[in-house]
Structures are given as structure tokens and as C-alpha cells.
Amino acid sequence: MSTHNIDLPKDGFAIANDSQQTAARVAGVADLLAIILVVFGNYVLLEPLIVPRNAADTARNVIAHQTQFRLALTCFVAYGIGSVVLLTALYVILAPVNRGLALAGALFRLLFVMLWLIAPLNSLAALRLLGDATYLKAFEPDRLQALARVQLAGSFDDYYVGLPFFGLAATVCAYLWLKSQYIPRGLSIFGVIGSAWCVLSAIIYLIFPDFAKPVNPYWFDSPMALFELVVSFWLLFKGLRTFTPVMSAQRTPNHAPH
Numbered sequence: 001m002s003t004h005n006i007d008l009p010k011d012g013f014a015i016a017n018d019s020q021q022t023a024a025r026v027a028g029v030a031d032l033l034a035i036i037l038v039v040f041g042n043y044v045l046l047e048p049l050i051v052p053r054n055a056a057d058t059a060r061n062v063i064a065h066q067t068q069f070r071l072a073l074t075c076f077v078a079y080g081i082g083s084v085v086l087l088t089a090l091y092v093i094l095a096p097v098n099r100g101l102a103l104a105g106a107l108f109r110l111l112f113v114m115l116w117l118i119a120p121l122n123s124l125a126a127l128r129l130l131g132d133a134t135y136l137k138a139f140e141p142d143r144l145q146a147l148a149r150v151q152l153a154g155s156f157d158d159y160y161v162g163l164p165f166f167g168l169a170a171t172v173c174a175y176l177w178l179k180s181q182y183i184p185r186g187l188s189i190f191g192v193i194g195s196a197w198c199v200l201s202a203i204i205y206l207i208f209p210d211f212a213k214p215v216n217p218y219w220f221d222s223p224m225a226l227f228e229l230v231v232s233f234w235l236l237f238k239g240l241r242t243f244t245p246v247m248s249a250q251r252t253p254n255h256a257p258h
Helices: 019-051 054-066 066-094 100-116 117-127 133-137 141-180 184-207 220-237
Strands: none
Touching: 019 054, 019 066, 019 220, 054 066, 054 117, 054 141, 066 100, 066 141, 100 117, 117 133, 117 141, 141 184, 141 220, 184 220
């Protein structure tokens, strides 16, 4: 009979099973809330204000709906906070499986969060360019509008530079999910493949931007996003699968000494 092999905790690091189950619930809630916030902030609040290839209309929309614009940025900041909570919970869950890989996954996700948070900073810089400060009067309004649009466009660059780190984090976690068998094996395999595809696509796109023509950028991270969404629901409503360890013959002898 095969045993469920998990690396033993090292350096005094140990987590009780109930702590891991609690972390699983936290991870599920944090990831779902983060996804909701980023979708709402991007597609409901921010995207309607952006007019493609028209800096002037975009500027007028942003100025006329500053509260909506700032609320979108707040959603993005909240997404970063949720991602930090998520990476912490995932580390608690997966460190007993392989502490080194769990730490690498957490650091990759943290790097993505740091790059992600540059986008709200760029957006605030765009808003400042569209303000009424005295020093801005040295520039023509159309130039300021163009510069503001460049700042907003830079947010996409921030995301795609960070996407390989996000994909690496998801790939490592998916591998650890597969090794631990805490979630269904088929789901873990899908996560490994989908996340690795995201890393590959993001790197190719950074080198060859025309890669976005045969492959829509939405397909870069959609499989990975679907994997993380399903895992979040699984952790929230199912929790972690548990296993009863099998004692080895050496530690539980069948015969008493003579």
C-alpha cells in the first residue's frame, strides 16, 4: 500500500492540520474577493472612461469622473492587499509539502504585486497631469492630455512585465497542489499546464509584441485565472483533502522482541 509522501517540516517549522484548513478558507476568500475587485475596478469603473486612440476624450472622461477613476485605483490597491493575504495563506498551506518551493512561489507572487501596484501610481500621475496646478500651464493642454494617456497606457506594460512572475507563482503552487493531493489531481495538472502557458506567452509577448495578433492577450492568462478561480471555490467550500499517514514496519514492529 502506497503512502502519501510529504516532505517533513524543517528548521522547527510545523503547522497543525487545523491551521492549514483555516489558511485554506482564508486563501479562498482572499482570492475570490481579489478577483471580484480587480474585475469590477477594471471593466466596470476604469474601462468605460478610456477612449481608444483618443487622448482628449479620455482626459475629459477622467476629469469629469474623478471619483469613479479614483475608486478604480482603490480597487487595484485592494487587489494587491488581497494578493498578499493570499500568498501568505498559500505559504502556510504548502510549506509542509516543500518549504523552498512554497517560499519561491510566495516571492514570485509578491514581485507581481509590487509591479501591479505601479499601475495605480501611473494612473495618479496621469490625473496630476490633467490637474490645474500652476506649473502645468507651461505645457499646452493637448500635450498634457497625450502625456496622461501615455501614463495610463503604461499600466498595461506594468501588468505584462509582472505576468511572468504571476505565472511562475501559479505554476509552483499548482505543482505543490499536485504533489500534496490536497485538491483533485486533474485540477492540479490543468493548473500546471495553464500557468506554464501563461509564463511562456508573457515572455514571448515581451520579446515579440506581434505575438498578440495570432494569440489574443486574453488567452495568455485565462487558463491560469480559471484554475485559480476554481481552486478558490474548492478551498472555500471543500477545504483540503486529508490523509491518514501509514506507519512503517520499522516504527510499528509486528513481532515483540524475544
